[in-house]
Amino acid sequence: MAKLMRFVPTVLKNLFSPPVTTSYPAEPAVYPERSRGHITIDIDDCISCGMCVRCCPPGCLAVSKQDYTWTINRFDCIACGNCVEKCPKKCLHMVPGYQEPMGVKSEEVFRKSEEAIQAEIEKKRIQAEKAAAAKAAMEAKKKAEAEAKAKAEAEAASAPKSEA
Numbered sequence: 001m002a003k004l005m006r007f008v009p010t011v012l013k014n015l016f017s018p019p020v021t022t023s024y025p026a027e028p029a030v031y032p033e034r035s036r037g038h039i040t041i042d043i044d045d046c047i048s049c050g051m052c053v054r055c056c057p058p059g060c061l062a063v064s065k066q067d068y069t070w071t072i073n074r075f076d077c078i079a080c081g082n083c084v085e086k087c088p089k090k091c092l093h094m095v096p097g098y099q100e101p102m103g104v105k106s107e108e109v110f111r112k113s114e115e116a117i118q119a120e121i122e123k124k125r126i127q128a129e130k131a132a133a134a135k136a137a138m139e140a141k142k143k144a145e146a147e148a149k150a151k152a153e154a155e156a157a158s159a160p161k162s163e164a
């Protein structure tokens, strides 16, 4: 009987405490703030540098500059967080909560919005124009220097020589 009485405090405590389990899925799951759930991307901020692709241990990421896409194979992702740490634009995030189960093993492809694509095209056009202008200015400078040098040489050659 004495041994049985040792359990009474525990029984009473559990009787009057809320349950430690939750009624998931009736109640949404609450994930700890720093839990490693899944990776998300602010795709419009991505500069397609490929840093995340190079540092991903299982090689589950791909980036296409031509197609403006970022692709993840969630079945291979080990949620290590390397890509989040290395991204220079800080556009990758590890968010709490696991992915919905998928019936088909497929990759998830994110493509930039049309506005972001147009802005990038415009930026490249301006950069190309600036580079072309800088190249033209450099060539004009070189040409002017060459002409000035040739003129100075011609003047030196045509100048009367003084007698010794």
Ligand code: SF4
Pocket (backbone or CB within 6 Å): 039, 055, 056, 057, 058, 059, 060, 061, 072, 076, 077, 078, 079, 080, 081, 082, 083, 084
């Ligand atoms: S969390 Fe790790 S495994 Fe998953 S995509 Fe990022 S680097 Fe790759």
Ligand code: SF4
Pocket (backbone or CB within 6 Å): 041, 045, 046, 047, 048, 049, 050, 051, 052, 053, 063, 070, 086, 087, 088, 089, 090, 091, 092
């Ligand atoms: S590291 Fe960041 S900016 Fe670079 S490709 Fe990956 S997501 Fe885009």
